Amino acid sequence: MTSQTLRPNRDLREDIKAYWSLRAETFDTQPGHEIFSEEERAAWHALLRRHLGEGNGRQALDLACGTAVVSHLLDDLGFAVTGMDWAEPMLERARAKARDRGRQIRFYMGDAERTMEPDDSYDAVTNRHLVWTLVDPLACFQEWKRVLKPGGKVLIIDGDFVNPSTFTRLIATLKSWFERKKAVPQTGGSSHNLPKDMMATHREILSQVHFRNGARAEAVCALLAEAGFTDITIDTDLKAIHRTQRKHFSLLKGLERATQHRYAICAVKPGA
Template sequence: MNSMNSNYSIRDEIRDFWSERAATFDESVGHEIFSEEERKGWQRLIRKHLGDGTGRAALDLACGTAVISHLMNDVGFKVTGLDWSDAMLGQARAKAKKRGADIRFVSGDAENTMEPKNSYDVITNRHLVWTLVDPPAAFAEWFSVLKPGGKVLILDGNMGKETWVKGLQKLWSRVTGKPAASHMTPAMAARHQNIRSRVYFSDAMPAEAVVDLLTKAGFVNIVVDRKLSDIHWAQARKMPFLRGLERMVQERFAICATKPE
């Protein structure tokens, strides 16, 4: 992050990494939805903070294969899904066609969307903020794209913070000689860790740090919601035991912030 060249380098790596994940992305619990209980949990969370869509314009940033885009579409938003990975967008378009969902997809950078100013009622993203090279610039961009009174809903977590379950997984791996259960190959996991070590939130990402940057970008009425146990329990039931246990104890959160009228 110390120079323009390093910015381009890490951005390219992030895009290439997720492009390679695209083909199998929906096979992982925590990415695609594998139970009606989880689907209802997400919809409850969306309605709690954003209300029903009623045709309002929503921009789903780093939409990937469009899991959140579909949830937003299901509750009545007019959704645009944006991602800079053509492979992810290919999966997203195929899924939307199969489901008959009227979702617009565009190629773009979540830190510089190129979308019109003051044009969206809501912005959503999941597991995006930790990958941002320049969150202050990204949050300023999101602020400008939202209509006055519009809201951003960030779904993320402090995944850089090691839990006691992760420690238990490492101990189990040393004792058994077997790697911990993962949805990534060891090589992909190493690339993931390398990317994590070079982004803005390279160590930990507590909700308070995100709130601070949102405040500096001009957002108000910022709410941190940690009551996600219904979603996490539904996910954990579909995971191997230790991964499921880790999901239940991780510091995950939703953050909703408003652009002033």
């Protein structure tokens, strides 16, 4: 065994926290993170409505909220939103954004695996690009089920960013070749465009998380079922979102993103 393998989860979780704290500075400048058009915003609204419906004052907990992109989308739809993250630099930007937009969104620092929120307190739990980073996803899913009201829903938006399709590998190869030739400028929205030291940290973290071999939707669903969720559905129809994002990427980067295994998974806490 390597020394990395023997490192306790506590250290890994601190590494993840530090990594996302550093990413906060440029997070909102990157397409695929922040929203850059009303067309893209409408596409996200449609996805959230498809699975969660209108808010109508219902309580939503947005886990690993980052700079609050999804929190604001939920607020748009009429949810009473609590955003939680454990990286204070992300929360600073989230709070500033809410102040600038006049939004009444509650933000606090917390751990998605141990939220410290009361039982049966939320109608919806959401997260975007969190699950692939989890050390113990089953424990997280059990925690999310605990804080949901009976009949409440969890909505996971994520993807397998480890195992590209053959087409995606071809696109990535072409993109790399063009970038070396200076034909295509580097664009944001990907860990592959980070400085070398942060890239190394990203790879080290990825090698130790639960989904180190890729967060396939079916594997996530199996753990949700084990945690006690029912009515689990996989939605891979994210074309409308990808189409609007493509305007802010190079041609090859847009095609690469559209062919990745990205999905939304919705599941229900039984007992309504």
